[in-house]
Amino acid sequence: MNDVKIGGWHRPWNAKSLTRRGDVPPSLLWATTPGGFEQLGCVYTAQGLEYDWAGVIVGDDLVWRDGAWQAVREASRDRKLKSKSKSSEDFATSVRNAYTVLLTRAMCGTVVYSTDPPTQDMLRQLIR
Numbered sequence: 001m002n003d004v005k006i007g008g009w010h011r012p013w014n015a016k017s018l019t020r021r022g023d024v025p026p027s028l029l030w031a032t033t034p035g036g037f038e039q040l041g042c043v044y045t046a047q048g049l050e051y052d053w054a055g056v057i058v059g060d061d062l063v064w065r066d067g068a069w070q071a072v073r074e075a076s077r078d079r080k081l082k083s084k085s086k087s088s089e090d091f092a093t094s095v096r097n098a099y100t101v102l103l104t105r106a107m108c109g110t111v112v113y114s115t116d117p118p119t120q121d122m123l124r125q126l127i128r
Helices: 088-103 118-126
Strands: 004-006 010-011 053-057 060-066 068-071 106-114
Touching: 053 088, 060 088, 060 118, 068 088, 106 118
Parallel strands: 053 106
Antiparallel strands: 004 010, 060 068
């Protein structure tokens, strides 16, 4: 199942299972075994891992508007973060913390892409 789709590019999230299913490794090994190389990891399965290179897709849950980052609860697909029991401030902090974890996994470099066009434009400006 291709959970993440960006234009013609698509990939599944890492497996949720703790056991191997066919060629798909268990969730704890998605990034370290060949069967997981075509999967996308999330903050929960990427924590504690380090890679030479990483790619991070910034979803519509964190966008750049009016010179500042804004967390968008309605755009989040993370049930834990999206919980209505969290205040808007707690939600924003949790989203920023999740992306901090993802953005700090690589030792050599990280490729960053945003699904939000204005945010992607801002990211492009950083490297010019």
